[in-house]
Amino acid sequence: MTKYSGYMGKVLMVDLSKSLISEYPWSDEDRELYIGAKAMASKIMFDNFTGKETAFSEDNLIIVSTGPLTGTGAPCSNRFNISTLSPLTGITTSSNCGGNFGYYLKKAGIDALVIRGKCPVPTWIEIKNDKFFFHEAGDLWGMKVSQSQEELQRRMNEARKCRVKCGMLSIGPAGENMVKYAAVISGERAAGRAGVGAVFGSKNLKAMVATGNHEVPVFDPEKTTKLYQKWTETLRKHPLTGNQLPKMGTAGLVSPMQMRGILSTRNYAYGQYEHFDKVSGEVLAEDYNIVNKGCMSCPIKCARTVNVEGQEVKGPELETLGLLGGGIMNDNLELILKWNYELDELGMDTISAASTLAWAMEANEQGLWKNGLSFGKTANISKTFENIAYRRGIGNELAEGSRWLSEKYGGKDFAIQSKGLELAAYEPRRSVGQGLGYAVSNRGGCHLNGGYLVIVENLGLNADPQTPHAKADLCMLMQDLMESVSMTGQCLFTSYAVFPSFLISKPNSVVTKTVNKVIPFLGPVVRILNKFPGIASFHLFLLPHTKAIEYATGMKCNLARFIRAGERSYNVERAVNAKFGVSAAMDTLPKRLTNVPQDPKDPSTKVPLEVMKKVYYEARGWDKNGLPTEEKLRKMKII
Template sequence: MAKCGGYMGKVLVVDVKNRTTSLYPWSDADREDYLGGKIMAAKIIRDNVNPNVKAFDEENIIVVSTGPLTGTNAPASSRFNISTISPLTGLLTSSNCGGNFGLSLKRAGYDALIIKDKSESPIWIEITEEKVLFHDAKDLWGKKVSMTQEALDSEAGKIVIGPAGENLVKYASIFSGERAAGRGGIGAVMGNKKIKAITAKGNLRPKIAEPEKTKEFYKKWIGSLRDHPLTGEQLPKFGTAGLISLMQHRNILATKNFKYGQYQDFQKISGERLRKDFLIRNKGCVTCPIQCGRQVEIGSRVVKGPELETLGLLGPNLLNNDLELILRWNLELDELGMDTISTGGTIAFAMELNEKGLWENNIEFGKTENISEIFEDIAYRKGIGNQLAEGTRYLSEKYGGIEFAMHSKGMELSAYEPRSAIGQGLGYAVSNRGGCHLNAGYLVLFEGLGLSIDPYSTKAKAELTIMTQNIMEATSSAGNCLFTLYAMLPKNLIRNPNSKVTRFTNKLLTTSLAASIIRFINKADEKLLPIKLSQIPQIKAIELVTGMKMTIGKLKNIGDRGYNLERMYNVERGVRAKDDFLPDRLTKVTQREDEPNSYVPLDELKEKYYEIRQWDQNGIPKKTKLRKLKLIE
């Protein structure tokens, strides 16, 4: 059992081939170094999966992991992580989910679940406090996501796949309730192992080191989230969809396969219109005070509405202004068990291939009547759907168009057009899992969606990207939603964007002085930063829950360790500097004639990034860095 609070103290290993279970050794020292979540999963995968193993090899494993805040009633702490080798990128991938499975896994007595080997026939797995049972899933195989979940215990937490996962679509997702662990094709790995679903159920709770102090601190934390203009006003009112209008204004709304950064009909698919014409009520993840989710009515069903990424990539990126249609498409893709981001990105690329005469496929920008049929064809790998199911990189290698194939490391980019947010562009390129806005460090929050630092300046962008990546890695591994980090931006700066103080701050953050300070913070040993920051309440929460001493220096270093651990393993799988790339459209073509700097100067940004990360010119972490992080002897 764990001496640290916040943990159940057990990691369950399930061998689906031999129908056996065991426990994986995970010590309190491991908990101090890796916390949990995606960093814990990266450590387990690197220690157990040979770098030559491919996604669909039976030697590949799936790790489902929680953090120490999960199950403690911390705000927005129902998050759990799923990591594996991605069939889309061929690299270590992770995907985070806000469904109830992580909470239920802890209540069954486990901090994490490791799935190994491969079943010969479809099964579903039942996990309780007392036992693990393997059930025949022949009656579930072939069912869509909601029907699968309805057929299982209504009181249990669940993760399930849809037809896309069964048919090994390279960007198939895993669902828990209405929430998706969407990216990287983890649903296809689960389908390849012939696992249709896993349930977990129990009544156990993790012990908390300082229960009364924790309860009081959580009340203050929730109050600060509700008092912040982003987490207490914008997200509850409009959800992530509320960013559409701001992205339009900032020239970062991906349009027509990222050819443009603005869409003339943006108001028709905006968060404001979604709220006015379609919103039934707000809904959030378990334990979340923000409640950014949208509930909409489709036919006779009230279901989850689309997030910003879905609106952007199935709307402007396809030149589609029909919001009602996007609502329906979002439901269709969820039922099939497919990532809306990669689906939208792949279809947009196919549209441009068709437009340029490189692949005649009857998929056209602005033409929507055949898209639902295409979704089905992808999920069941019928006709051209069989090729679309492989993703953008595959299509570009087969038909050409590499210069406008919107992916990095094989993962399709999310909806932020980076030529007017070049720090976000750097993040896309160096992200461990590929074209992900969150693993990128989400610098777009500083470049126009929260603050308004110069989006075209290279100053301090590498430094800020590393800082945000490290803090986000650690926050995620604690089991906390990354949206809570929005509140680290001082609320007065957000409420008063035109004040002298805000304008000064925006200018200061892209100066040599700011770059030097942030560089020092990024490189500093944790002993040099022995403080707690009220802007990052996760620091104190982790300390109160676990009993571990936690400072900004230690939290930052845990994130740094996690980011470099994933990088080190991907390097072992063959990643080098050449793989930290963006397509030529984003790095060699200006977005707008009136702004000559509206492109991503990737080589310059990468050079700075590597130097601060202490990676060599090939993008390989230096041994001195790895020793400092305790990743090698």
């Protein structure tokens, strides 16, 4: 139980080996320190992992967790998190998903599930108002994602003789066959990165369905409703969340990225793709978009539907457009729509699938691995994806990801990954702060866990993208803020509105230009805020998350506590990774990005990683090996 609203007060341990459910101890003090979602999962992993577990061992945990704002009506708040040990990286991973499972988990009266063990046979789990039913899933095993979810809905309806409102998640063939970058899909949305689906497969867990009739309690309903209304208006008026994202989704970033030279092209050899205009957000919106869609409770609605072979299905995000477009030298948008759909149906991360493919094309070209794949040759790619999901032929090796392949065949310098996780589509040699983020990110080459500095350097503001100055401190601040937003159960896009509208909509104004010029000199100021967040013991109008926590839960919150919680979350995640051997030596990027200038005539167009890393560790108060000290962990109340 809990004294705080916003939570259901129940965290449950699910032992798959014995089909047993028990309470997992999670106190109000834990809630104050870790808020919820990803941060709570990291702390649970920290408390339970010894460093001997592996992704596919039975003692690996899968933690499915929600935040306190999930189900309270806050904008973009019905998201949930899945954390586990990743088979792709061997360290922690977390994947945030906008599907409906989190909302219905709370309707079932549960904040989080801590899943361990392994089902003796393929199984799907039904959760109804915190009662658990373990059903055999032998007949679902082998089904693609939408077929299995439709079948589960049919079974739920049939058992109750009515249309049952429920949330579900499931894996596809890729998860069943433990493809190292298999995803978990909830509705149409994916918990995509680093192989969470493969861990489900290793545990014989095909799907989970949650339903219930609990209401999420809200501490001060009147203030909460008013705040949410105002917040929704703010998001709708903001140029990023009210215009760019609803109009074109993340796909709208293709053109600005091309302009700024950060659109990954030909396996990251270049930052611009000559046929970008054929695979851009504009073409997608004009010629293919049927309707804008969004996750539950989202006023932004950045997703869109497209037509693939007569069916209305989810359209691709920027990462998929970039990596399956210029990344493999393909200018056929229709093919990308089709592949995006096929990958979702197979239950596979589009980023890692595309990037592994690009590596394989280059390895073939260089004679390192004769595999028949070539840049621009698109005829057999659908078949290749299927072969990966079913681990047939070369698909069996492609299923291991680019790091594994480059260790086997050579070609590490152009395996575009960090800690085993393939990078997103933002080419960091013209966004060096983003490059730092990719390298130090706790889950490997992730643009979001890395702090998403590309928005400050290129895609929102335009603060000198080649200078390392201030980037380490900004990277830490952005990482911590994004951790905090995640903890609430909200979409990270809500944090876009932290940038004042006029800076985004008037990029050539004197004020915006001055701000861009000043940012690289702000390192010491940001360092003070990072070190002493107590100076920010107030609410910031542009970041209503802190008030939302207070009004919805009754828990004390302000900017200072919010930043501190984010920092704690980042540190505890790093401390889990330390148990699995992570240190500064693993905070790397492939040499293509650190040693080879993107523009051969401009030596500054590469990532000066070592310079920034040193400052970053200092800013974080970590030791020279890039790890939080015992003193640091104590200070943060982690131990």
